[in-house]
Amino acid sequence: MKANTRHHGKVTVVDLSGKITIGEGDIKLKQAVNALLDEGRKNIILNLGGVSYMDSAGIGELVACFKRARDKEASLKLLNPNGKVQDLLILTKLQEIFDIYRDEREALASF
Amino acid sequence: MRLHEPDRPGIRLGVGRQIKLRLESRIGYVDLVHELAEGLARRAGFSKSSALNIGLAVREAAINAIKHGNGMDVKKPIEVSFEERGDLFRIRVRDRGPGFDWAQTANPLDRENIYRTSGRGIFFMKHFVDRVAFQRRPGKGTEVILEKRFEQAARAGRSGDAVRSIKRRKG
Numbered sequence: 001m002k003a004n005t006r007h008h009g010k011v012t013v014v015d016l017s018g019k020i021t022i023g024e025g026d027i028k029l030k031q032a033v034n035a036l037l038d039e040g041r042k043n044i045i046l047n048l049g050g051v052s053y054m055d056s057a058g059i060g061e062l063v064a065c066f067k068r069a070r071d072k073e074a075s076l077k078l079l080n081p082n083g084k085v086q087d088l089l090i091l092t093k094l095q096e097i098f099d100i101y102r103d104e105r106e107a108l109a110s111f
Numbered sequence: 112m113r114l115h116e117p118d119r120p121g122i123r124l125g126v127g128r129q130i131k132l133r134l135e136s137r138i139g140y141v142d143l144v145h146e147l148a149e150g151l152a153r154r155a156g157f158s159k160s161s162a163l164n165i166g167l168a169v170r171e172a173a174i175n176a177i178k179h180g181n182g183m184d185v186k187k188p189i190e191v192s193f194e195e196r197g198d199l200f201r202i203r204v205r206d207r208g209p210g211f212d213w214a215q216t217a218n219p220l221d222r223e224n225i226y227r228t229s230g231r232g233i234f235f236m237k238h239f240v241d242r243v244a245f246q247r248r249p250g251k252g253t254e255v256i257l258e259k260r261f262e263q264a265a266r267a268g269r270s271g272d273a274v275r276s277i278k279r280r281k282g
Binding site for chain 1: 142206232234
């Protein structure tokens with residue numbers, strides 16, 4: 001999995017691509033989000049558009065990131081989950097706890 | 112929709128045949144097990160989407176066996192077998208662990224569990240295949256059996272001899 005970070009004013013977008021799975025993608029996701037939270041970033045968008053699938057460890061890390069952000073009074077939102085990733089968010093009912101956007105401009109304006 | 116790559120002939124299971132793997136308990140092997148499961152399912156005639164579901168279910172069973180069954184002890188192997196039996200594609204994943212009470216796993220959809228960062232593996236397995244069964248083998252560990260029925264269209268095409276191979280995913 002790859003994670004590229006870009007800043008739009010007070011909002012940071014993390015473009016994720018590949019798969020978020022045990023032992024690799026989950027660790028990189030954790031590192032990317034922790035680095036932003038440690039820098040004091042409060043508004044984070046995870047762009048899942050390039051993510052093909054996740055496993056239970058990847059989904060677990062996504063929830064962990066959400067909770068860590070909340071604990072640091074930051075907010076973490078999701079952009080463009082596709083195909084299998086969207087199926088998994090619906091299946092696990094996590095679409096009910098995450099703010100999920102289809103349009104990046106709308107996501108950026110939501111903070 | 113089948114992959115046809117004559118330059119990369121792949122392993123095909125075939126009715127009544129079995130492929131068995133024995134691996135050290137390393138998380139790094141989970142991708143290998145997933146890719147083999149998905150590739151064999153594709154070659155057995157499942158659609159791309161169903162094959163991914165089978166791969167994801169087997170991935171979770173392998174994670175469980177390595178992490179919770181064998182406690183990441185590389186000296187304890189996991190065994191994974193694949194077979195086509197009648198109208199079923201069946202995968203067995205065995206570990207050497209002390210076993211766990213799979214009936215007592217919490218429902219990850221319950222309100223109080225939605226924020227949990229673990230505990231979705233068995234839930235995924237049950238969702239992605241038609242049947243999941245756990246068998247405790249006293250003194251020998253646990254076996255998880257995953258079964259997926261062949262789709263009707265897939266069955267009709269299973270007699271074809273097109274050589275297919277695993278389409279490697281990037282990531």
